[in-house]
Amino acid sequence: MDASLIISNILNPPILFFFLGMTAVIVKSDLEIPAPIPKLFSLYLLLAIGFKGGVELIKSGVTQEVVLTLLAAMLMACFVPLYTFFILRLRLDTYDAAAIAATYGSISAVTFITASAFLTELGIDFDGYMVAALALMESPAIIVGLLLVNLFTVDGKREITWPEVLKEAFLNSSVFLLVGSLIIGVLTGEHGWQVLEPFTQGLFYGVLTFFLLDMGLVAARRIKDLQKTGVFLISFSILIPIINAGIGLLIARFINMPQGNALLFAVLCASASYIAVPAAMRLTVPEANPSLYVSTALAVTFPFNIIVGIPLYLYGINLLWR
Secondary structure: OHHHHHHHHOOHHHHHHHHHHHHHOOOOOOOOOOHHHHHHHHHHHHEEEHHHHHHHHHHHHOHHHHHHHHHHHHHHHHHHHHHHHHHHHOOOHHHHHHHHHHHHHOOHHHHHHHHHHHHHHHOOOOOOOOOHHHHHHHHOOHHHHHHHHHHHHOOOOOOHHHHHHHHHHHOHHHHHHHHHHHHHHHHHHHHHHHHHHHOOOHHHHHHHHHHHHHHHHHHHHHHHHHHHHHHHHOOOOOOEHHHHHHHHHHHHHHOOOOOOHHHHHHHHHHHOOOHHHHHHHHHHOOOOHHHHHHHHHHHHHHHHHHHHHHHHHHHHHHHHHH
């Protein structure tokens, strides 16, 4: 793999600010970001990418390529938690295995945004409808994870409150805002884009940079939790994203996705949720240990993907698309 890709990715301002956040925790700086600001910025990022995706979707139309891509996204969102659950059951109980499997079946919107910025930096085109794939991959893993808990608990008597599960899977704030912004983008099209462009485009990288600074702070604080996960889970949280990205790339090649779309699809397959799924698991599977599924996704898989994973997956694309 070309090392310049990794260096180019690391030297992006958002990534460097992520390291700055981690460094602040390591050197015990008193740098703090007030709690409402990261929440506001995460909502902004979801609104901006959802809106842009809707505008791009209406431009491209619902073609065979779009339909195949969205079907592939839903397939991976269901397949990943299923097969990873049985790997995790080798060392963990049903509750922890299902919660972690659901975490890795879902996606990280921030990793997706970082990959989009990486492609833009390299001048590689990608289609805005990939945001629709992102939206479709967020919720199915939650439902699959809860089904696994229900099927494999020892007494078989655990009851799931389905209205709560479905509400958390489809109406949690990130999914709701992302899908809603996508629909508004579809409805308003190019005119809406011109009206909102100074807000959704002009501020985007600045907000992403500040958000990654906060993510660096949070990830560094979670590193100590890794002591509880052991070598097995640390290895899992690095190897499984690579495997999932590899499967995603093979699917992308099979349905002939353009290279930029293929990278975003691989990143979606390789990423893990640290917002929507943990919120759902805390509510519906309180027996699972949050320090396991949050720390592996946030302190290992997220930094791995944004530093090494994204250039690695692009390297795979360059090999497969020759």
